[in-house]
Amino acid sequence: MDTTSIFPQGDKLSNDWFTGNAFLTAFVAKDKNNEFSAGNVSFEAVARTHWHTHPKGQVLIVLEGEGFYQEEGAPAQSIKRGDVVNIPENVKHWHGAIAKSEMAHIAITNFKGELQVTWLEPVSDQDYAAVNSK
Amino acid sequence: MDTTSIFPQGDKLSNDWFTGNAFLTAFVAKDKNNEFSAGNVSFEAVARTHWHTHPKGQVLIVLEGEGFYQEEGAPAQSIKRGDVVNIPENVKHWHGAIAKSEMAHIAITNFKGELQVTWLEPVSDQDYAAVNSK
Numbered sequence: 509m510d511t512t513s514i515f516p517q518g519d520k521l522s523n524d525w526f527t528g529n530a531f532l533t534a535f536v537a538k539d540k541n542n543e544f545s546a547g548n549v550s551f552e553a554v555a556r557t558h559w560h561t562h563p564k565g566q567v568l569i570v571l572e573g574e575g576f577y578q579e580e581g582a583p584a585q586s587i588k589r590g591d592v593v594n595i596p597e598n599v600k601h602w603h604g605a606i607a608k609s610e611m612a613h614i615a616i617t618n619f620k621g622e623l624q625v626t627w628l629e630p631v632s633d634q635d636y637a638a639v640n641s642k
Numbered sequence: 643m644d645t646t647s648i649f650p651q652g653d654k655l656s657n658d659w660f661t662g663n664a665f666l667t668a669f670v671a672k673d674k675n676n677e678f679s680a681g682n683v684s685f686e687a688v689a690r691t692h693w694h695t696h697p698k699g700q701v702l703i704v705l706e707g708e709g710f711y712q713e714e715g716a717p718a719q720s721i722k723r724g725d726v727v728n729i730p731e732n733v734k735h736w737h738g739a740i741a742k743s744e745m746a747h748i749a750i751t752n753f754k755g756e757l758q759v760t761w762l763e764p765v766s767d768q769d770y771a772a773v774n775s776k
Contacts, residue, residue, distance in 0.1 A: 535703060535726045539728075541730070541731055542699065544750075546701060546703070571648055589648055590649055616680065618675055
């Protein structure tokens with residue numbers, strides 16, 4: 509296998525919804541066959557999503573690095589290259605890189621009507637540090 | 643990035659539907675949120691699908707190596723690491739590795755009711771050799 513990333517870095521994701529530097533390369537948009545969009549999201553070390561929910565779930569396929577997936581009220585799960593997460597609908601959660609490594613995952617995000625995600629508050633620096641210190 | 647494959651090899655796919663050695667690691671099955679299954683398919687050099695159709699299309703995301711995607715009546719397209727193919731519904735086609743390299747792609751395969759794919763005849767050795775000689 510090549511030793512470079514598989515996909516281009518893509519476009520920076522807004523800090524309205526992401527903390528730090530995260531980037532998206534879009535693969536496919538919702539269309540007459542696909543009731544989802546799909547793309548590759550790469551997170552620099554420390555970067556992560558805000559807390560959010562998906563009305564019809566999302567599938568993450570981790571291609572590079574190491575990160576966290578955390579549902580509200582539960583411990584953060586370590587996720588790394590080769591892991592898959594099938595995120596349920598309407599569960600408040602976040603995902604992103606660990607503090608010491610980048611992380612990249614494919615995201616397949618289902619639509620419920622025209623809605624794909626509801627963005628909430630950032631993961632605080634204090635909460636993020638606590639998760640990384642474990 | 644690591645220099646090993648991201649996913650385990652998985653299970654050999656049946657020679658009823660594939661020529662040569664192809665393998666599947668399943669990620670997710672159809673469920674209440676996902677109207678698709680998703681997994682990683684790896685093809686050894688020369689391995690390829692039979693001709694087939696999908697009633698609601700399929701998305702391929704090439705992670706490793708080099709291969710072909712061909713729709714009936716059209717020239718074969720070269721596909722390689724980093725490429726994405728959004729396969730339309732009900733179009734007869736095949737995909738697989740080139741003769742000189744392995745190829746691996748994620749496949750996101752939509753369901754129409756309970757149907758995902760209709761398998762047809764093999765890609766003949768003669769037709770496969772012709773595509774590889776170009």
